[in-house]
Structure formats: structure tokens, C-alpha cells
Amino acid sequence: MIIAIDGPSGAGKSTLGKMLAKKLDLLYLDTGAMYRAVGLAVLETGASLEVKEKIIELAAGAKIELIGEPENLQILLNGEDVSKEIRTNEVGQTASIISTISEVRKILVEHQRTLGERAEQGCVLDGRDIGTVVFPQADVKFFLTAKPEARARRRFQEDTEKGRATTYERTLSEINQRDERDVSREDSPLSIAEDAVVIDTSELDLTEVFDQMMKIVSEVQTAKR
């Protein structure tokens, strides 16, 4: 079974994706982490964001691995654990910028498809283009969304808990900037797949969203039997 979860940043995709993967015993793939890993590689080498060829070369050469259980997923870049380093706002913005390059997307989409297809029981993938591009034939497609203020509030809380220095206003402006880029890029922009179930998580708590998602997954599982 392939479950696609798309949506803007801070809508709860990764938390809910992990919960679903754990409950259903599926592989969990955080595709945003892959773009972030390439973003980090770019920042570490000091490559200019203007020089596409260099970025494509870095993406092609980057060995990105996702290992461990969904709740303590580790992201390795060329053998090094970069799980923490990729979570900064700077890396997020860089990931969003390099994700507009078609060749970079091609490399990562191929990697995602290979990992997803290889997973015996199936896979939960979260990202921006899973239901539209990576796995258009996914068994279940969710599009999670929430008002920008709700998403910024959650991100800000998460950042504060993890000791990252920021303000709510800054988080909101960064979220808006990244979303604007992600929906307006030419190649695979963030968009709602025709057959996706849209859930607005602004006013819902985690359990409510999880229950809604599980109900839909169970219906699909029953129909497939």
C-alpha cells in the first residue's frame, strides 16, 4: 500500500505520516528531508545558488539514506547523520530554492520511487508532489493543509522547544515565503491531486486528524480485499 501525504509546511504531514506508518507497519519516507539534505550539501560546500550545474552535480553525488523507525528516523548524507542540521530555517529555504531545479527533482523522485517500490509492506511518503508526480497511482492520497497562522504557530512552538532562536513573526514570514515558492515553481508545484482527500487541520488536534486518516485508509483496505 502506498499512502501519499502532500501539503504546505507545518500542516502536520510528517507527524501524521509517522503515526500512520507506525500503526500500519509501513516504511516512512520524509521526502522533504531529502531536499533538505541536498540543501545542506549546497550550503556546506558554499556553492552559489545561481550555479545550477554545481547544484545538480551535488544532488547527483549525494548519498542520502533514511534509516530507523519512523519516530526516530535518521537522515544520513554521505554516511554522516545530519538529522538535526537539516532542520534549520536556512536549510529549509535552501531546500525550497534547489527544489525548483528540474534535474534535482528528477534525481530525488527516482530515489523516492525506488525506495517506495522496494518496501515490502508499502510506504507512507510525505512531501509536495507525492500524489501528483512521485506516486500518482498511490492507494490513498491526503492533502493536509491549515491556515498560515496555525502552521506558523506550530512551527514556532516546535522551534522553541528545540531551542532554536526565532520569533513567531519571523516563522510566519518564512513559511509564507517558502509556500509561495513551492506553489509557484514550474516543475511539480505544490498542488492538490484530483483524487486527494483534503483535510484542514487548523482547528483539529492530532488525534482527530489521525482518526480521519485511519478511517479512510481502512475503507480503502477493505475495498481492496
Ligand code: DC
Ligand atoms: O517538507 P519540508 O518542509 O521538509 O520540505 C523542504 C522543502 O523541500 C520544501 O520547501 C519544498 C521541497 N520539497 C519538494 O519540493 N518536494 C517534496 N516532495 C518535498 C519537499
